[in-house]
Amino acid sequence: MAHIISCFEASNTLRERAKRIIPGGAHTYAKGDDQYPVLSPGFIARGHGAHVWDVDGNRYIEYGMGNRAVSLGHAYPKVLRAVEREIKNGANFTRPASIEVACASAFLDTIEKAEMVKFCKDGSHATSGAVRLARAVTGRSMVARCADHPFFSTDDWFIGTTPMNAGIPKEVQELTLSFKYNDIQGARSLFKQHRGKIAAVILEPSKGDEPKDGFLYRLRDLCHENGALFILDEMITGFRWHLNGAQAFYDIEPDLSCFGKALGNGFAISALAGKREFMELGGIEQREKPRVFLLSTTHGAETHAMAAAIATIQVYHEEPVIEHLMEMGELLRAGVSEIAAQHGLSEHFYASGFASNLVYGTLDQERMPSQAFRTLFLQELIKRGVLAPSLVVSYTHTKRDIRKTLDAVDGALKVYRKALENGVSNYLVGRPSDVVFRATNRFVAPPAEVPTLMPELQRRAPQRESDFHSAGSSFTFP
Structure with missing residues (x-):
């Protein structure tokens, strides 16, 4: 069984400073704390391929992919080499x-x-x-x-x-x-x-x-x-x-x-x-x-950004990027649909969209769109080492990543099923996330409340970077 991620101490410290000096605590609204559960990584330290590490050392399979900007994978070698060559000549x-x-x-x-x-x-x-x-x-x-x-x-x-x-x-x-x-x-x-x-x-x-x-x-x-x-x-x-x-x-x-x-x-x-x-x-x-x-x-x-674009376009021309995105996306869609059906949730949770750009829908007991259930699902994925505000794949997602993700989805939907039966507030830690476009703000529980809200998680060992081999060997580029 995978370790449960529960430690966000460094993230919470950064959150406190960020909200004092950056409006919203982030420079992109879609990356703000109001878009994520209380139990979530606040800041990412680095990424390689389809994986990212937060500032506490927790490792995740990632599916937001930089708000869909990273199609090949984080720190993709061919792109980085092109950038490094060009930037040495000035930007x-x-x-x-x-x-x-x-x-x-x-x-x-x-x-x-x-x-x-x-x-x-x-x-x-x-x-x-x-x-x-x-x-x-x-x-x-x-x-x-x-x-x-x-x-x-x-x-x-x-x-x-x-x-x-x-x-x-x-x-x-x-x-x-x-x-x-x-x-x-x-x-x-x-x-x-x-x-x-x-x-x-x-x-x-x-x-x-x-x-x-x-x-x-x-x-x-x-x-x-x-x-x-x-x-x-x-x-x-x-x-x-x-x-x-x-x-x-x-x-x-x-x-x-x-x-x-x-x-x-x-x-x-x-x-x-x-x-x-x-x-x-x-x-x-x-x-x-x-x-x-x-x-x-x-x-x-800027010359290095253009070098990145040329290298990215070249990879698309030379390698089956689109085909891979479609294959991984279809595997993910099929697996999510099957798991939702197994839990009797087909009318409450679903994956939709183009295979290379999937999103998921979360519906409550009345089958209405629910931010609370979305937040719960995201919370439970994060606990299991998956960061997925969407289900957007990259060229470096592998079948192994998909299998691990589907295991996490299975665990998350078990909790989702219970929340439908017993009430989402009994399983969601803190407030629900919110939509970006809203006229006024609502109350957001401060990060300082997090430790008192998660005693059962603090007894579980967090998934730390030291539990894995080096990032460079954790995946193979196609």
Whole structure:
């Protein structure tokens, strides 16, 4: 039987300092304490492949993979070697570096439906650059975004549509409209209601649900019939659905598309790509239309990040990354479904989505989505050495990792079953996690309360790094 992880002493010390000097205690809301159980690692010290170690030395099989940014695995050797070679020559210069041309060429050779590309550091800049460009092209102000897709940008045009819209003028909020995925009639109604005012439609090609009845084609045609641009956000689908992007998987050509996350295997690089006729408006040669301030950031072309992207793209071309992600994801999905059925939980717990990008659903006694049951499940996985805010696999997840994970799922769902029968509060330590987008905060139990809440766990030996061989030998790269 695996040791039960119970020691978070160093994490709790860091939590106390972090919340005093960092708003939210983390620089990414999705990584904040409010997103995790009280009994959870607060800080990660390092990662190798599909495993991470927290600052207390606890080891986990990880499935968040840097919020889906790490597709090959943590500290992937081929990527690190490329970064180390490049960074020795300097990271940033007054004029462009030659690697900028090499990276753009590698990207466009892969994302074949795009004609030009410009790089930056994060997805928000890329999507907001696409929105600004669409507004410039059309001379219109309004944008329609898919309401089923949870995040597009940190900028006002998107955040203004969420409950967390403090500080965003109402006039800005009203410029962004919403429609549902696979609802072509809903999108058509928006164009009819706001005739001649919508500059662009932006959506992910898929969040896991497949486009029905030619939805993507019909939506693109609807955009063009109404003089709007069709923008695909491929932050997640890019380099997970298909080598050439989900736009190749679904054979749909967007006007503009945005990539990031897995593009650099965790290194900060993102891309805005699209048709030449639009992208050139952000250049210095076209003279017929006003210039567009497309993307221009001091750190947007850091050489080591571009080296990471080139190396990552090369691995995708040379090795069966997509196939492996699909295989591991399908094994995980099948195993989770079988275990849930064995515990009589098929109507209360499930894995869903594209195989390489699985998420799980947690339902309460009334079969309604439940943060408390989600937190309980995550708590029980963490105890058993699995850190899984989602079920997103990497190229370095092995069948052995999947087997161990399914053992942990089995143990977690045993507790879940009991919680359905006896009440979740009898098994969850502390408060439930919360959603990121909320208008106000709720009470969060301070980390200092954790030791008094877990006496039964303190009697169990924690899973420490010393219990294992060195990190470098704990897995084999495919």
